[in-house]
Amino acid sequence: MTCKEFIDILDAYLEGGLTPEQRAEISAHLHLCPECVDYIDSYRFTIRAARDCCCGAEDPVPTDVPEELVQAVLAALKQDPDRPS
Amino acid sequence: MNAENSDLRGKTEVRSEEGAPLTALRAGDPAAFERLVREHAPRMLAVARRYLRREDDAEVAVQDAFVSAHRALPGFQGEAGLGTWLHRITVNAALGLLRRKRRLERETSLEDLLPRFRSDGHREAPGLPWVESRESRLEQEEARRKVREALDQLPEIHRTVLMLRDIDGFDTGETATLLGINDNAVKARLHRARLALRTLLEPHFGGGSDA
Structure with a gap:
């Protein structure tokens, strides 16, 4: 297995979706290729960083909402022809 | 509805x-x-x-x-x-x-952000192991800002798939339903989006960077 072949199926590997033979082949590759071990680490880091950048306690969630938006929503509801009666 | x-x-x-x-x-x-x-x-x-x-x-x-x-x-x-x-x-x-707004229909190429390989299948310029800053809250917030900026550089369809799967936590089937595409398309786009995001983050988190 080459690094390219490994990286092509990296997602499937991380999600446990490969055959036992494929996983064994990957294990053998990783044993010989520290660069791909580093690549997996950085790939996992990337997934975690994406999740954390938007879901943390410091997320830029407004504490208030523009009054114009509230009024626009309420007006839209009154004008909605499909509103429940 | x-x-x-x-x-x-x-x-x-x-x-x-x-x-x-x-x-x-x-x-x-x-x-x-x-x-x-x-x-x-x-x-x-x-x-x-x-x-x-x-x-x-x-x-x-x-x-x-x-x-x-x-x-x-x-x-x-x-x-x-x-x-x-x-x-x-x-x-x-x-x-x-x-x-x-038809923004999900524009298929922008991600090729420049995908890993490059030599003819023998090894990666070109593999770089150093990544370093995750676990220091001050300010540094962590700076890292998060860089990740958000990198996300914004992804083409719309890839960015959207990544947000649905990795940020909002929808599974593959739900994401496929939400986007009106099949499961395999979700998986392929997610993989390419993650690879591209990783490339964009490498200058900030790759070993030796000052992030």
């Missing part, structure tokens, strides 16, 4: 949290719905901003989401928390707006 939101009832997984307010909401009490808008609009606006880069688009999506929620409320059984339910409706509304 429009086609984009046609799956809102069936797909919601749920826990009941809001007993009394729900009764008033289902009965069509305008004051109860206004309280709902004021309570949930900030979080919904934050969700919409992630998908839509313009503030006015995000506000339109929130407005659309509340209209959809208002229509669907009589059928909402309260199995899920209202917040969870509204979150999904907001994502649906944001995706609907992206579709109306």
Whole structure:
């Protein structure tokens, strides 16, 4: 297995979706290729960083909402022809 | 209920949290719905901003989401928390707006951001192991800002798939339904999006960087 072949199926590997033979082949590759071990680490880091950048306690969630938006929503509801009666 | 939101009832997984307010909401009490808008609009606006880069688009999506929620409320059984339910409706509304603007149809090439390989299958310029800053809160916030900027550089369809799967936590099947594509397309786009995001983050987190 080459690094390219490994990286092509990296997602499937991380999600446990490969055959036992494929996983064994990957294990053998990783044993010989520290660069791909580093690549997996950085790939996992990337997934975690994406999740954390938007879901943390410091997320830029407004504490208030523009009054114009509230009024626009309420007006839209009154004008909605499909509103429940 | 429009086609984009046609799956809102069936797909919601749920826990009941809001007993009394729900009764008033289902009965069509305008004051109860206004309280709902004021309570949930900030979080919904934050969700919409992630998908839509313009503030006015995000506000339109929130407005659309509340209209959809208002229509669907009589059928909402309260199995899920209202917040969870509204979150999904907001994502649906944001995706609907992206579709109306045809921004999900533009397939921009990601080739420049994918890993490059030599003829023997080894990666070109593999770089050093990554370093994750676990120091001050300021440094962590700076790292998060860099990740958000990198996300914004991804083409819309890849960025959207990545947000649905990795940030909002929808599974492959749900993401496929939300985007109107098949599971394999979701998997392929997610993989390419993650590879591209990794490339964009490498200058900041690759060994030896000052991030």
